[in-house]
Amino acid sequence: MSHAATTNELHASSSHTDSEPPLMAHGSVLQLGIPNGKIAIWLFLGSEVMFFTGLIGAYIVLRFGQPAGNWPQPHLTLNVPLTAVNTFLLICSSVTLVWGLQSIQAGQRAKGNWGLFLTTLLGAVFVGVQAYEYYELWIHRGLTASTNIFGSCFYAMTGFHGLHVFLGVIAMAVVTLMGLAGKFDTKHYAAVELTGLYWHFVDLVWIILFAIVYLM
Amino acid sequence: MSQKDHHIPLWGLFLALLVLTTAEVVLFEVWSRNQWLMPKYAMVLLLLLFTLPKAVIVLTYFMHLKFERQLIVFLAMAPFVMVFVAVLPILTDIVTLKDQSYNQVPGLREFVPSTEHSQGDGHEDSLSQDPSDDEPYH
Incomplete structure (x- = not known):
């Protein structure tokens, strides 16, 4: 055929x-x-799962393949409390997104727009805190991507995730502007739902990365 | 099928995520200062007990997988299975790496942190060449 x-x-x-x-x-x-869009976004997220698992798998092999004492301890190298707060912000952004979507579906357009705006804002703050963390590590602590294998793994994993959040913030900003322009109502909210799937996925990846990179 | 068709206990889930994240950080901070409490693998297993429910909450409720059709569930789960099969063989390299001296692993030698001040001076895991710079930044 x-x-x-x-x-x-x-x-x-x-x-x-x-x-x-x-x-x-x-x-x-x-x-x-x-819906075609939903199938497309899930196929895309499937490829993203494999992309991040490749990075995480390599990190696990290198991390747990080292004899004791040859790998930096996170609490001596990384700012765990700051990143924990950042993790909390990203989780909050997922909650505000669901709240915004539910509001749009319920016909409460103003609440929906607030939800979208807060999600964008929290995502932007996450990227900003990560940029500050990179600045401190790179400039003040001397940890660059070529310092050692930990640096390479750290910047590869958190960098690619940060790039995803940055692109997500742009997408969420566009969706927020669409909301402010009155594009969404109780029957038309596809852009919010599909962008939301991507956003929640990025949140999911960070939940795993935070535990593996910062706490193990 | 859309999220409109199902009720999501949003604030309950938010509270659960908040509690689990706090528990993770508290567990890690307590253990990192009192490592005699339990071996590292036990701490890692405990952390997984806190992390996995968070991931499941996001996947099932926020990404709405719990209420989706089987095809979407398949599309979402298939990569995890494929990736597990693909990554499993390289996990055996953990044993290979441990069997060798770290300095003898080809290609890694030049990245090994300086071991000059790692002989019992309490700075074994620092990345910094200057031991006085080992405090975490705030």
Whole structure:
């Protein structure tokens, strides 16, 4: 079966009123009955899982493969209390996002916009605190990416995560502006939900990274 | 299926995440100052007991996996299985690395922290060349 034929069949199916799944808040829905956007974001997140697990797997091998005393202890090297507060901020941002989405779904647009704005703000603060942490480590503590294998692992893992948060902040800022422009209501909130999935994933990755890098 | 179809106990979950994060940090801070309390592997296992529920809460409720169709659950879980299979073989390198002297691992020699001041002076794990610079920054 050719690609063109498959595509035509899908379009034909989606225009058939008897078998057509209801049009959901995420836009078009094909035969699976699941919004295209949701499938796409989960496939993307699947690739992200493998990306971060590769980094974490390498760290675990290097970390636990060293004899005792050859690996920096986190409480002597890293600022654990500051990062714990930062972790708390990121968790709060996930909560404000869910609160915002629930408000939009309930028709409370103003509350929804506040939720989106707070999520963006908390994400930006997280990135700012991480930048401060990097500054202290790199300039004052002398830990660079090439100082030792710990430095390489630390900056690779937290750096790629920070990049994801930074991109997430940009996405959340766009979604917030869309909210302020009145783009979302009780039936149209796909952008919030899909961006939210990405945001929660970034939060999930940090929960794991924080435990592995800062506490173990 | 959207989040609108299911109630999420948002503030209860928030409280659970807050408590678990605090418990993690308290456990680590207490253990790092009193390492005689328990061996490191026991502390790591305890930390996992606090971390895993947090991850599950985010995955099942915030990412709504608990209420999703089976296809989405499959899409979400498949990478974890694939990654586990892929990473499992390299985990055996932990044993290989431990069997060798750290300084003899090819490619790592130049990154080994200075061991000149690590012979019983209490600064074994510092990255800094200056022992006076071992205090965490605040």
